[in-house]
Amino acid sequence: MSDDFYDVLGVSRDASEDEIKSAYRKKAAEYHPDVSDEPNAEEKFKKVKKAKEVLTDEEARRAYDQLGHDRFEQAEKRGGFDGGAGAGAGGGPFGGAGGESPFGDIFDQFFGGGNGRRSGARPGRDLQTRLRIDLEDAYHGIEQQMTVNRPERCGDCDGAGHPPDAQSQPCSACNGRGQRTTVQQTPLGRVQQTQTCRECEGTGTVYSASCSTCGGDGQVVNETTLTVDIPAGISDGQTLRLEREGAPSESGGPNGDLLVEISIESHQEFERSDDDLVHRFALSFPQVVFGDEVEVPTMDGAATFEVPSGTQSGERFRLQGKGMPRLQRRGRGDLYVYVQVVTPESMNDDQREALKAFAEAGGEEIDVNEGFFEKLKHSL
Ligand SMILES: [Zn+2]
Numbered sequence: 001m002s003d004d005f006y007d008v009l010g011v012s013r014d015a016s017e018d019e020i021k022s023a024y025r026k027k028a029a030e031y032h033p034d035v036s037d038e039p040n041a042e043e044k045f046k047k048v049k050k051a052k053e054v055l056t057d058e059e060a061r062r063a064y065d066q067l068g069h070d071r072f073e074q075a076e077k078r079g080g081f082d083g084g085a086g087a088g089a090g091g092g093p094f095g096g097a098g099g100e101s102p103f104g105d106i107f108d109q110f111f112g113g114g115n116g117r118r119s120g121a122r123p124g125r126d127l128q129t130r131l132r133i134d135l136e137d138a139y140h141g142i143e144q145q146m147t148v149n150r151p152e153r154c155g156d157c158d159g160a161g162h163p164p165d166a167q168s169q170p171c172s173a174c175n176g177r178g179q180r181t182t183v184q185q186t187p188l189g190r191v192q193q194t195q196t197c198r199e200c201e202g203t204g205t206v207y208s209a210s211c212s213t214c215g216g217d218g219q220v221v222n223e224t225t226l227t228v229d230i231p232a233g234i235s236d237g238q239t240l241r242l243e244r245e246g247a248p249s250e251s252g253g254p255n256g257d258l259l260v261e262i263s264i265e266s267h268q269e270f271e272r273s274d275d276d277l278v279h280r281f282a283l284s285f286p287q288v289v290f291g292d293e294v295e296v297p298t299m300d301g302a303a304t305f306e307v308p309s310g311t312q313s314g315e316r317f318r319l320q321g322k323g324m325p326r327l328q329r330r331g332r333g334d335l336y337v338y339v340q341v342v343t344p345e346s347m348n349d350d351q352r353e354a355l356k357a358f359a360e361a362g363g364e365e366i367d368v369n370e371g372f373f374e375k376l377k378h379s380l
């Protein structure tokens with residue numbers, strides 16, 4: 001992508017701050033290194049973040065617009081520009097330009113958002129995270145504790161972004177209207193454009209001081225431990241929605257939701273196929289010839305299983321109702337046991353004699369002394 005900050009975010013040069021923030025959230029969700037398969041996702045994520053930091057800082061944006069991309073970057077490298085961008089302070093709740101990621105090992109993600117125009121109280125953004133559990137947990141259901149880093153309402157200013165005793169005054173840039181109208185003379189005539197005021201973010205009011213904890217955003221990123229109620233029978237890749245556990249609203253509306261994608265670790269004994277389970281079970285040659293009573297593992301402890309005489313290697317048996325619970329329905333899936341006959345790799349003399357006798361009784365001529373099993377192995 002082009003390095004131009006407006007191109008990086010895919011916004012027009014006269015985009016409002018809200019539009020820039022909204023575009024940033026979408027791009028950040030797309031390129032976040034924890035989730036993106038894109039090549040150079042981390043690089044792109046950094047560019048997007050940098051672009052957002054510069055363009056949402058009024059002073060920096062003005063300088064950027066005046067200087068153009070290349071000269072702005074040069075000026076910044078020389079330290080000649082002292083805007084909020086790159087300085088670390090004053091970044092949004094997700095900023096912290098220094099490269100220290102506010103995302104925890106469990107990433108939080110900005111979804112949808114659509115934080116375009118202010119019109120009354122809109123809910124906060126939905127956040128997304130991922131939670132790994134064992135197959136046992138999916139089988140029994142579990143109340144799982146989970147730690148997430150998420151934006152929360154700043155407690156020091158109660159989300160207002162300024163101290164309670166800060167002086168309020170009408171925004172001088174828009175005369176308190178929250179919107180600015182520009183008129184441009186073009187070859188086609190006068191074009192009038194109305195935009196959300198950047199200075200006051202459309203509120204029409206500015207304050208003499210901003211909250212030092214949240215830098216005026218009204219939100220801070222906090223580490224929070226939540227309890228997730230994971231229902232029995234949940235599948236890998238399913239998403240649980242924790243209502244009102246997402247980001248706080250920026251306009252006094254309800255919180256967004258937290259979407260928890262469940263990832264189930266693979267299991268040593270069982271493979272899962274929807275509500276059914278598959279287990280591979282090794283049997284000896286005499287066991288399948290004569291039949292046997294064996295114990296096979298299930299998710300609820302061992303179960304007795306009758307191997308019929310004359311069982312073939314690769315044969316499949318169904319243990320009804322020994323699979324996974326059906327999510328939000330009655331009953332359980334089945335457990336399929338695949339039988340595999342194991343060829344012994346070493347035998348004692350008695351076994352060797354007995355097997356030789358077995359082969360001869362069936363009319364087979366095998367030179368056992370030269371290594372029947374070695375030969376068998378090589379012929380496979
Ligand atoms: Zn204003």
Ligand SMILES: [Zn+2]
Pocket residue numbers: 154155156157158159160161162211212213214215216217218219
């Ligand atoms: Zn605050």
